[in-house]
Amino acid sequence: MSIFIDANTRLMVQGITGRDGSFHTRQMLVYGTAVVAGVTPGKGGQTFGDAAAGAPPVPIFNTVADAAEATGANVTVIYVPPLFAADAIMEAAAAGIPLIVCITEGVPVLDMTRVYPFVQDHGARLIGPNCPGLISPGVCKVGIIPGRICIPGPVGLVSRSGTLTYELVDQLTRAGFGQTTCVGIGGDPINGTNFIDCLSAFEADPATTAVVMIGEIGGTDEQDAARYVSMHMSKPVVGFIAGRTAPPGRRMGHAGAIISGATGTAAEKVHALVESGIPVGDRPVDVVSLLRDRMPAAQRSAG
Amino acid sequence: MSIFIDANTRLMVQGITGRDGSFHTRQMLVYGTAVVAGVTPGKGGQTFGDAAAGAPPVPIFNTVADAAEATGANVTVIYVPPLFAADAIMEAAAAGIPLIVCITEGVPVLDMTRVYPFVQDHGARLIGPNCPGLISPGVCKVGIIPGRICIPGPVGLVSRSGTLTYELVDQLTRAGFGQTTCVGIGGDPINGTNFIDCLSAFEADPATTAVVMIGEIGGTDEQDAARYVSMHMSKPVVGFIAGRTAPPGRRMGHAGAIISGATGTAAEKVHALVESGIPVGDRPVDVVSLLRDRMPAAQRSAG
């Protein structure tokens, strides 16, 4: 089991013929994901094929609506340039795609102020933008998380970061903790899915028995999540917060990773998590031992 | 009993110090309506009083939010110039007023394309614009329908027109048919409340035993209402349609009263009503006899 994506996922790729889109479509096909459609305006009628992936050629459409109608795609992943990402997300939502994963980094935040209510008005879920996507190991991969660092198992992972996520997944895997689903929600100030959305999905997923949440400086999403965990979660949660050494007022790469005044510091977040019963690792490697303390050995890699 | 307004109505008047607003506020006070607040920017802190009305002075506020907070008004009626009406409606909806009645005529239709979803987003009901408002005889009057032509009784009336409504209410009253509520929904192409909204409210109102609906050329609201009546209403409905002699393509006063191509003709509407079991009077006076045929004498003026 898993959250958001599973064996029934029929994936569409927006921007399938672009540099990033074509590279990662191949990776997803190789991983076994059912990529059923691609969208590139003007290339409707062509196909995207890769013999090495051993999958049938993927039909390309001019519009998401055409692609959705023809293929029944139920998840889309977006690799288009930043100034076109808002339109791509809205096109997917308007076409009725229920899960939209936007990998694109650098989407203007004012675009997101319009995209967010649009996606809600259409009853869709957006993950990202500026996120690595998600993976349910052994089942389905949507986005760019490297498949080989993951193994199936009982741990849910949610993170605002990209490579830091890989680092931690890698450590979990090496320690024998497999994952139900790893979700990168992205580091932008306005994104479609937050920690609480993922935590509640993991709480509801019978296959998940423990959760790792990886936060960073900026905003109050981790603090809100901590409150949520203490009130609504029965499963153990362990955390990590990046940015203890970040100076205030400077944007640490991610548009959302910025300490404004006294809000959004790592200290504040660590405090909120610990107060809510979520142990926080001082080092990435500590997350593994914190998790080990809270999980019976038998559960560690049971998928 | 009645629909939309009753003895618990606490009314706010937007534009209370204007020419129309002040005139009709006096009329509403004389009728016994609980006018609890007025709004005129810049006159906050003053009062609107009329000794003749025998009612306490009405406090005036700068904004609807201030007025709503201070007085608990639950209905507002709007008398502001046409280019300010959209803002007035949205201000009322944002302040949480659940029923908004806009009398103003001449509101641009593109303004209404934004107002309509805004009102829905805020869970409010808008009646109008370009409507005479509504009256529950003997109980409460919101708008400009002359009180003296109405008497309490069991007939519900809904109309797209103003003075034609008065004509028909007057004939009902003279024939001894009192009314639960008379609602003018207005003659604009986009308005907040349609026939079906009113018909379903009358169907649910135990005091209403029969309904008169007065339509006119333009659009398909009457046709939709006819279908609704045949499928969902147990109470008798009789109709009247104005504009049998109207030429196509010309706007007959009301912005919404226009035959476009073959749609919106009186013949089409009369046909739809009759097909759905709603007898339609050829003359206004016929409505009274059609109604008499369908109502036992005992019900005619029982409020």
Added chain:
Amino acid sequence: MNIHEYQAKDILRRAGVPVQPGEVAETAAAAEAIAARYGTAVVIKAQVHAGGRGKAGGVKLAKTPAEARAHAERILGMSIKGLVVQRVLVAQAAEIASESYVGIIVDRVSKRPVVMVSPAGGIDIEEVAATTPERIKRVAVDPRYGLQPFEAMQCGFFLYRDLHRARAAARILRQLYEAFMESGASLAEINPLVSTPANELVAVDAKISIDDNELDRHPDLAALRDETAEAPSETDARKANLTFIKLEGNVGCVVNGAGLAMATMDLVKYYGGEPANFLDIGGSSNPEKVINALRIITSDPQVRVILFNIFGGITRTDDVANGIVTAIRQHPLRVPLVIRLTGTNEHEAVRILASAGLSAMTDMDEAVRAAVAQVGAETAA
């Protein structure tokens, strides 16, 4: 309010739409000069607010400046559906590979602006809707967001299979939408939108109607009104703040309220008469409005009787009575007058009318019958 093709094209040009080059001329000499300056074949197009100008001979191709002059000479002054042509548009003839339709209206069912496109351009869209509805694509635009690029692209691909023209059409649609919203339009259409042999798109004919209620917000657009293109009685009524529509009958009607006015006309017809007009004096009538209403109606030589039907609510019937009496004193009527008054201050109204020797009824049905009878009586006489 309708505006002329050349005015609509100016608006579209400012919005960035590629429009067929053209200039307006009021004389044949001016038309010739424009054609000479272009040095290409030109189309001379009558500028009137009426459909079917092509069939009426109001659109002509001219290969030379002399030919342009000759056509303009014939078209200027021509009468199309009762409207005299005062201006022609002299436009460079476009090379046409294919014709599409793109337009925007406000749709009362979805309560939204609706974009309509069809690859069947150059003919009336209502005809396409009636005969080949599958050749029209409609997008109801959520006005909270505006026309999105992806929506415009869907339309573009409905019109053209290649990316270049689909993109160009999408861009034009977004410009048209902007122009539509910024003008407070109720209709904006390009028909045909021409695709040239070089695969470029160009607007060859355009129509924009402005919502009258927006005009106070757009004085620049209000100034585009061409009164020579309207029936003079309607211009007159508009300036007097009356809503007036001229019809073919002989029973002049003066009513307060649009619904009641239509019901009155219907009742005239029901009793065998023919209404001469729709006339709504509105809610808060004052004597001046009544005077203007009478003046406009009596200027129609077909009118044989004048029927007042006033239900006083906001309208004070004594104001109406005062207006009638004043008007008649200024210009005695040459046709009979039937007055129905009821409602606010009706006793005072009756007194005022009586003082001028006029009487009034209170029942609508009765009054309409009396008015129709007058016509019948006169016709019989």
Added chain:
Amino acid sequence: MNIHEYQAKDILRRAGVPVQPGEVAETAAAAEAIAARYGTAVVIKAQVHAGGRGKAGGVKLAKTPAEARAHAERILGMSIKGLVVQRVLVAQAAEIASESYVGIIVDRVSKRPVVMVSPAGGIDIEEVAATTPERIKRVAVDPRYGLQPFEAMQCGFFLYRDLHRARAAARILRQLYEAFMESGASLAEINPLVSTPANELVAVDAKISIDDNELDRHPDLAALRDETAEAPSETDARKANLTFIKLEGNVGCVVNGAGLAMATMDLVKYYGGEPANFLDIGGSSNPEKVINALRIITSDPQVRVILFNIFGGITRTDDVANGIVTAIRQHPLRVPLVIRLTGTNEHEAVRILASAGLSAMTDMDEAVRAAVAQVGAETAA
């Protein structure tokens, strides 16, 4: 991206906001000329991207042109928080009856632009929020509709009790909102918005920050960037498409990914070291980026060791290895190098590094400890 006060005021002026008249000067003579032309008292204001310029002596009132020249002379070239003043704004001194604050930010909790107003103007809004939060009114604007007139009026009445100034403030807020949206701003504020003794409102200081992600959409705004107002190493990094922030430590860090970069800095600190910088080479790194990263880091004389921490996903570790080898060949390092590489193509990467006599670790914790140990060793030596 921050822009200068005078640039922000230009944007506001174009949006219709009444702004205190002023012109920018780069020399004391130019400042004197502007003051002479105005013939009023002027304020000379340093144009730097730093708060607290008033306390630093960067804002001075001048009653005469000569005084203006003297102040400008002193302020131009002055260093405020490490930034050298290159320009001053010479603005007509406003008569001040009262000072308000009006501003707009993007709020991550409501996910909307939030308008904030306070009658406590002229001081930092965060200070007002901390001490007298009831003196701030916030309106989260629904971006589907934009800032509505009624919302702006609510703010206007929160600031002023009289209709004249409430309306003027509402108008300014709507203009500010338009400017905010059209500029792709993340912050736009007027502080103070001054009410004059004649009850007129005027913007006396203004600040606008543009979302870096919007700059490709607004080349006119991108052109406002003042590189003299940034640390040279950060300008350098930006041009190389690297995200770089200079810090005070001595362990130079090169990492792929912002979260991992922060975690690496944190781990340096955990083991007793001090990071010299934040540096994210991004996802799809190529050798060129690595070369630039090394160049920027080594230009910092404080750096005593360089730590690479690369987790290859999209990033190919062999690209990184190639970049390192090429950079070192061009400019041999004068400080030790600790490399951690894992993920995509790591075997190839190790081979490339080995060919240049470099070794790599695979464990992050170990690598950070090794880097910190190098500094400790050097300091001890």
